[in-house]
Amino acid sequence: MASGASLWCGLDYVEQGRVKNLRPVGKGAFDAEVEGSANLPYTVHVDTAHVRQSYCDCPHAAGTRRICKHMVATVFAAYPQQIDAFKWEIEQAELEYKREEEAHRAELVRYVNSLKKDELRKALLDALIELEERHDHWR
Ligand SMILES: [Zn+2]
Structure with a gap:
């Protein structure tokens, strides 16, 4: 709690x-x-x-x-035995998070590699525009 x-x-x-x-x-x-x-x-x-x-x-x-x-x-x-149990749990959660991150990154690489040149251009442009808008939003 x-x-x-x-x-x-x-x-x-x-x-x-x-x-x-x-x-x-x-x-x-x-x-x-x-x-x-x-x-x-x-x-x-x-x-x-x-x-x-x-x-x-x-x-x-x-x-x-x-x-x-x-x-x-x-x-x-x-x-005191709960201290190690707590730390172990956090470690496991972090490892799991890292594994998910890596799996997601690999998926992203596969997706980008599957795109044709004009699709890549459009995806890149969309990503850059979104980045710019976010940047404006946070300023
Ligand atoms: Zn207090």
Whole structure:
């Protein structure tokens, strides 16, 4: 339920040893203090069974139901084996993405090689016009 940014920051935080005083407070629930950008560490409570009952007193999460990087760090600290599992999953997803990219690129090469000269001219012109329009659009 955390955003991608919170996930990565939380992972950094736990690897930097910012989670202090981790203590279990029930089944799948933990309290901790997590050092953030403020002078004092944030007080964090995570409940993995009732995620929405987790809280943190940082400005991002306090008074909301957001899952912040401090909560993520606390969960990773409580379940360190999840760190490798998470990294492995990301690696697999990246490999899969790369394979799809390569397959798509090969398809594109086949398509271009199949075109006749006048078709190539038209396709190139269309691509250049589209590129120009996008460039204008972003300016
Ligand atoms: Zn927080």
